[in-house]
Amino acid sequence: MLFQVEMTVKLPPSMPAEEAAAIKAREKAYAQELQHAGKWRHLWRVAGSYANVSIFDVRDNAELQEIVAGLPLFPWMEIGVKPLCRHPSSIRDDDS
Numbered sequence: 346m347l348f349q350v351e352m353t354v355k356l357p358p359s360m361p362a363e364e365a366a367a368i369k370a371r372e373k374a375y376a377q378e379l380q381h382a383g384k385w386r387h388l389w390r391v392a393g394s395y396a397n398v399s400i401f402d403v404r405d406n407a408e409l410q411e412i413v414a415g416l417p418l419f420p421w422m423e424i425g426v427k428p429l430c431r432h433p434s435s436i437r438d439d440d441s
């Protein structure tokens with residue numbers, strides 16, 4: 346199942362820089378692991394913001410929840426999820 350996920354990061358300005366850097370490093374490692382596994386199919390920065398638009402390819406809603414809740418930045422993000430399905434005008438014959 347494909348999902349579009351929008352994440353907006355809202356770290357508190359009071360968070361020490363070293364703490365923020367450590368969380369972001371763990372987030373990057375987790376995100377890259379999921380991309381290598383084929384679960385996090387697209388990761389795009391929303392220009393001009395500290396936000397991304399991502400496409401996840403997961404088994405079901407429960408797996409998406411597990412992955413998103415495991416994001417090191419999860420406590421400091423606003424997250425929006427939209428389920429996707431094939432568009433009838435798409436010329437692709439798979440879900441790539």
Ligand SMILES: O=C(O)C[C@H]1C=CC(=O)O1
Pocket residue numbers: 352354372373376388395396397418
């Ligand atoms: O920077 C972000 O958009 C937040 C988050 C998503 C992946 C990652 O490495 O950090």
